[in-house]
Amino acid sequence: MSKALLVAGTTSDAGKSVVTAGICRWLARQGVRVAPFKAQNMSLNSFVTADGAEIGRAQAMQAQAARVEPEAAMNPVLLKPGADGRSQVVLLGRPVAEVGALDYRERKPVLLERALECLADLRDRYDVVVCEGAGSPAEINLRDRDIANMGLATAAGLPVVVVGDIDRGGVFAAMYGTLALLSAEDQRLVAGWFVNKFRGDARLLAPGLEMLRELTGRPVLGTLPMLSGLWLDAEDSLDLSTVVQRGDTAAPVGADVLRVAVVRFPRLSNFTDVDALAQEPGVLVRWATRPEELADADLVVLPGTRATVADLAWLRERGMEAPLRARAAAGLPVLGVCGGYQMLGRTIVDEVESKAGAVDGLGLLPTRVVFGAEKVLARPVGEAYGERVEGYEIHHGVVSVEGGDEPFLDGCRVGAVWGTTWHGALENDGFRRALLREVAGMAGRDFTPAPDTSFAALREERLDRLGDLIEEHADTDALWKLIEGGAPGGLPILPPGAPLGVATHE
Template sequence: MTLTLMIQGTTSDAGKSVTVAGLCRVFKRRGLSVAPFKPQNMALNSAVTPEGGEIGRAQAVQAQACGLLPHTDMNPVLLKPNSDTGAQVIIHGKALSNMEAQDYHAYKKRAMVAVLESHQRLCEQYDVIVVEGAGSPAEINLRANDIANMGFAEAVNCPVVIVADIDRGGVFAHLVGTLDLLSESEQARVTGFIINRFRGDIALLQSGLDWLEERTGKPVIGVVPYIHDLHLEAEDAIDSRQTLSENAIKVVVPVFTRISNHTDFDVLRLHPQVDLKFVGKGEAVPPCDLIILPGSKSTRRDLEYLRSNNWHKDIEKHLRYGGKVLGICGGFQMLGRAVHDPDAIEGDAGSTTGLGLLDMETALGNDKTLRQVSGHLWAGKAKIRGYEIHAGISTGPALDTPFADLGSHRDGARSADGQIIGSYLHGLFDESETRDSLLKWAGLYGVETLDYAEVIESNIDRLADCLEANLDIEALLSPLTRPNKAQ
């Protein structure tokens, strides 16, 4: 009998993703077969599954916590914003179309069918499904046809635990206000609260916990302390924390308006020999060894944004002084002579002049490339592994000098002087051999190898240890019931 538990939050970034990841590992330790699930995710950080589908990056991390490979059923609806009012809609791992907010709102009933199909398939395979909500269930304007929070919980008849972040302040108002804004049936399925990121003496919080339980009639299942230096790949927010050694190489990443898969740089941020800096609107690119142009969901718009910040001039100066430049996916496309979008895939139809640093052009098309790949770098035969998520095809003489040999095809390009590299591969730095080679290319000597896979595993275990020590796990498991298949 499959058990489903849903974790919702009072706000975005309340701790839903990490709570689900930690609980997945806790339940796995108890001998349960467990899978993560997020009905609807809105994020520009995505992962490619082995079968060639696209899901939110957080669900890939949660799958790892379960000891599973990621699957499209773990995140059946993914929304990738490409403007302030529109997004690419991805159903069961494949791009459906671009929709404005009003159009998607009307589409939600059909999207719910996909959500319930995926949930049912997971129920047929696993003992426990741990579900992550999105944003907050108290967003009144989004209640109609909701598929991300209580709408899903009501459809499958599962219990809900609400998480709030005390580090932000106002935790009691967040929890009481969220509960009060729910309908009676929704309130009834809330089985308790988790207070996240607490710092200080728990005794000083006790009177507030007692008041909360008396006021709401709901138990506090636990208070999770602030876990210092916890690293799990973020769903959206860019984490800039790092600890450096004295001989660190300087790497700068300009932050585009639609930056995608900035998790590519998490391993660099964690590397003690890499001083990683993100620069944003109005900031100049400081002197550095390596500039990395990241992926973008709207390459042409972000090319214009790059120029509006005069980053193209910073890049030209950087190259004159012998610095290195790496472009990844959309950043790779920007390095060419032009980016063409005749079918309005990422915005208005048209063409935008590129940086002209590589002799190539890119044409965006309706067919989206989604695949995991592996092979070797152009020099030294260092192993490379990553994943492709792009709608463009690049052509031109620059591709005759590729970045990598992936067996079935060659990837990327290198400039004749060796200063510029472009690649379509996300996750470039996760493989230690590739990372070490690229850091040496950028000018770092005496590279220390970092086992990134072990870093992720150890952090998932740290998180699970913390949840086991501070949550009433039996209280979480006790109200779980089998979803109603008839619904």
């Protein structure tokens, strides 16, 4: 069986996904056949594999970093939170249940078995598997049913490295505390630390790193500098705080900047759809939660959502329906994607997700949406503006167009209002440029998309930056020894609650 490693974190958003992707790219550059793995992911950003399975977008990104095709085994359990405190459980790419937190807890032993089967399968087929944890491994109230952190590591015998975010402060306390809260059995697998998002003078940090090593008996395997502007498949809404407003620093080709307002629904999903817009020189992308934030936008985007009916009600409560109607009447562009497209129609009939029955939509497109029990998962290919377009579909709502429309991918268009169920369409360069040219014309902006912006090349460049991060700032020899040989024996065990520096060897 092949070698493997688990990347855990002191907190959510510590940088586990980035470090995992960086290790994958570093290994792939050396000709190592490597696969990413995350036993359990909670995210509303997902992706459809070539064979029609739904997995987390972060694992699809990590597979790209590893230069392999993403597959369901790389993320066997995906949880998609809904509007009612319950989550949809996606097992091996297919939805199997809607559960609350306590119901899900009872399913975990079986899910751990499936996760271990998938991990063993990947280890049989790849040279190295780089696993990513979830949240923190020191959630002591959840440890007895953990399937993504130390529960997985102990069951599979994985060495563990822990990533801490120094930018938010308290990283040494978080690392020491994480180790001290683990059982002796779990501590034996924790072999080192990554300090992430560092900015400043490394000479000031060095004494702290040495003290951490002395206190825990574990080395810091890398101090990774803060990297801005990555925007690689953010996993959850925590990441939105870093991208509330973004735009390429390059000057626009024309005289004007094109302003895009994206409605930030409470349960928005696949918000990575707008990443490609933000990479266009001269395009400014902002999140909007108030009607006044739509006022100066040249394009308003209604993105996907896990709770179409609930988020439509939120949009109305926030007073955003009237501005959207006014925009459509004035011929100003509005684009709806998946759940956002469903909202733009006349009627939504939902006995599945919200169980609200028939609900009036915004009435800006001649469509009727009926939610079905079966989830649509597909990788469609089509054409728009004379350009080839590839995308992916993830939805329960089936949209029927009721005449008087202009086809737009699988959806429709009326005047300046477009709607489609296809995620990822804006990543197609020719299509994106053509749409932006029309948007600019409708908005009266002197804006021309840059002719040479390649979103795929930009992603590759940023994945290479992650590989550089590991290669240039991590102790790769020590990292490889862990991957190859597992956690070293004789690591100190910190008794929970012990005074600083008190460790025992067993």
